[in-house]
Amino acid sequence: MWDGMFSGMLTGISTTLIPMNIAMVLFGCFMGSLIGMLPGLGPITAVALMIPVTYGLDPATGMVLLAGVYYGAIFGGSTSSILINAPGEAATVATALDGYPLARQGYPGKALAIAAYASFSGGTISVIMLMVFAPILASVATSFQSADYFALMILGLTAVSAFAGRGGVLKALLMVVLGLMLATVGTDQTSGVQRFTFGSLELLDGIEFLLLAMATFALTEALSIILKRDASSDSLDPKLIGFKSLKVTKKEFKQIGPTIGRSSLLGFFIGVLPGAGATLGSFMAYGMERNLASPEEQKKFGKGSLRGLAAPEAGNNAASSGSFVPLLCLGIPGSGTTAVMLGALIAYGIEPGPRMLTASPEVFWGLIMSMYLGNVFLLILNLPLIPYFARLLAIPRNFMVPMILFFSLMGVYLITFNDFDILMMVIFCIAAMALRLMNFPMAPLLLGFILGGLMEDNLRRALLIYDESLSFMWERPLTLGINLTTLFILLFPLLRSFLARRKSGGDSDDREVAA
């Protein structure tokens, strides 16, 4: 197996080093990060737009280009999240939670630099894992059954406390419930019945996640810039955001180093699962990081924590590389973007699957090696540009607000080409604005929404498979393992405060437990 890997890597390196392919990696990364930076435009749009360009290219070259566009878009997606709180795609929503406050505090350069380093590390770590373990990981991807996915979604929900923000836990929980409710709109898969569509054609397919994210994050942000007339929402002084603020100190690197390592591993494994994806990877990395942080550090989350920024960025980049495992080794797309890429692979006459390693090694290994190169390119490409991007915040708000509104609405429209979506965004935006003014946090809503659909479908599938019995919750070892982890995470704060109290004999930690 190892011999095969090394000869494969050599094939990959020689494929990648063809000048044409290097040029395509560079071009793909550049286009991807450029499109990804636009709010509302994410990898799926970027890849779909690039497919016509790949016609007529050699299969390996074409796939190298598309992959570059894909991870380039995820890399670039963090920029709009951090600078204007407008995530370009679902996987960078969690990035905005700490990235945007950090930028608003006058450190846009530092926030972007940390995001770039975290993305680079996440991407590189996962490419190495992909290279070494890809064939083995295919069996991980096929070991998760509906029951396990259900348990995994419950585990994901425990991250909710991480997103509580200012409003406290009760408000966060209420927003999760609202998110779960919104997830039920549309055709119910298990019975084929329409739910909460009010007889309207438009709601038949449910609500698009990105639409909800853009409406609750970007649009409300634009509106609150208008409402808040204080300095905190005003454009920043261009002199303040120069090259200096880009610097990340050694101490800070030490702080985010372990975070990036953990989040990359977690993100990668979530990405490998065809039923999860990069969005879940970033949310869970964020939740895990907050749960691991000390009570004092936890307070910083949501207010510009460096760890809170690095975790989802490493997580989503690692997950996007991880999603190549089911795509290449099984021909199973885990997300909309990889589904589009599967279409491109098939159009090239390449059959993804266990045999792709031997049937078209130049595509398989060329792709993996090019991703390594691509991550380096992205870092080199993006770091020098950060000061210029950061200046975006110096744009006066009377230009900024209409721009955010325009790009956000356009971005969503360009995915579905459905004018009803714009109307729906406006409605959600108004509702979200009201909730925001009452200090309800928006992130738990999105978490509930994204987990809700997956949770329900997987639970009902598992119930059908186990003849309406809940026994799978403890009978399947993998499900049981995930459930025990969930239980441990829920009890961990209690345990910690119990131990702390035994040590100090005081009850000063009680408040942290509640929060």
Next chain:
Amino acid sequence: MKITIGKLIILLALVALALPVSTSLASGDVKEIHFIIPGGAGGGWDGTARGVGKALLDSGLLKQTSFENMSGGGGGKALNHLISTAKRQQGTLLVNSTPIIIRSLTGVFPQSFRDLTPIASVIADYAALVVKKDSKYQTLDQIMDDFKKDPRSVKIGGGSVKGGMDHLVPAMIIKGAGGDPLKLVYIPYDAGGKAMAGLLSGDTQILSTGFGEALGLANQGEVRILAITSDERLAMAPDVPTVKESGIDVTFANWRGFFGAPGLPEAKAQAYRDLLKKMYDTPEWEEIRSKRGWQNLYQPGAEFTTFLENQEKAIGSMMRELGFIK
């Protein structure tokens, strides 16, 4: 500000790409076609329309093609658009497939194929029942025997909602074999790929899916295709038996084809049909078709309409029996 201007230019370019190019009304001879795709980029409808468009363009049969993605309402949005703007849509073809029948039967949208001008079906994918390589099942008969003994022991997964295509096909097969389709436990997944992952993980033991979707992994020995719903065995998979060979009289083709606006002049409709017919003989089409594993199924005009009526009857009676329509 440099960057913002750059962004603006890119965005405008994107918008320009997405905007439909206007089509002129050429009677008789077709020079250009505007395709309306009722779903987003990357889906089955998208692939079909763009594949056909590319073959027509590359082979020189057409001078210009343009594409417009219009998703929403399970395809109902595009249907509605074509009907309400019929007068200026003479140069437009709408791509569609079996779901138009299912969705108008269930009343998802009020219109049906009768409200359009059927041009022709172009390709088909047949349905297939698939098991994992190490499954105990070797033939379709074994599955049917098990089902008759204990319906709950045979659970079939698929990539569509309950009452959708992947559910209806095994239900028809069970009925054809003399079983009770109401007793079938169908496990829905939100996409064919996820359903395939479910089969590989052992979530489900049997998968109902499109033949084309299963072919890749079947060629690599990961799964086995037990039966296909075509009339005869396919040249590209001569070892896969048809459902008919098991003595069950069920055939099913998930067609993909094109429709024109209502009230399209017959001469114009015929010109489209002739154009599509010519396409089959071009090497450009053959290349696209074979790469994507599509099966040719050319049924023009009246033949297409009869096929659609028959399919509507078969699907309708199955859905009534399963209680999805009254």
